[in-house]
Amino acid sequence: MNISTVQINTTTAQLGITTTPGRQSIQQPQATVDIRQPKAEMNISTTHGVLTIDQTQAWADMNRKHIFQRIKETAAEGRQKALEGTGRRAAEGRELADIHKGGNAIVMQAARHTTRNYETGLTWIPSHGSVNIHYRPGDVHIQAQARPVENNTRPNKPIINYQxxxxxxQLKQYPSIDFQFVNKTI
Known part of the structure; x- marks a missing residue:
């Protein structure tokens, strides 16, 4: 017996894809920098400190006085001793003038002239506090005025190239369907 059959043959489609990648480049130029710092105005004024040292008393304690001071003191001491001597002699003269009233004036005067009083003791040369020191501190006045920064910096835009x-x-192979009738015997 002959049977007709349909035989179907198909061919699939084939696609071809070709790609070209995109390209991108970015360049960033440096910023244009323009910064200025004006100098600050500064004014400084000072008052000098003053140190005074007076050691006149210390030199006097060591008997190393200035010649004018020594002359002045010696003259004052000589005048004082002269006045004391004059007074003592006047008193002794009165005692001797009053010898008729009784008493032993000559013996008493001799005894006064033979006894002497000496002062002894420990002294510091120069004496404590004989150097006078005085200090007046100085002063510093500072006046400063700051100036602001002048910033004129400009950014530059990036350079972008894009391809x-x-x-x-593409269709490399078209699809197809092929039908065939085949007679087969069974």
Missing amino acids: PGSVNV
Whole structure:
């Protein structure tokens, strides 16, 4: 017996894809920098400190006085001793003048002239506090005026180059269907 059959043959479609990648480049130029700092105005004034040292008393304690001071003191001491001597002699003269009233004036005067009083003791040369020190501190006045920064910096825009990519699609093989009738005997 002959049976007709249909035989179907198909061919699939084939696609071909070709791509070209895109390219991008970015360049960033440096910023244009323009910064200035004006100098600050500063004014400084000072008052000098003053140190005074007076050691006149210390030199006097060591008997190393200035010649004018020594002359002045010696003259004052000589005048005082002269006045004391004059007074003592006048008193002794009165005692001797009153010898008729009784008493032993000559013996008493001799006894006064033979006894002497000496002062002894420990002294510091120069004496404590004989050097006078005085200090007046100085002063510093500072006046400063700051100036603001002048900033004229400008950023530069980036340079961007872009080349787009592409995709090409082609049909390499068309699809097909083939029908055949075949007679088969069974």
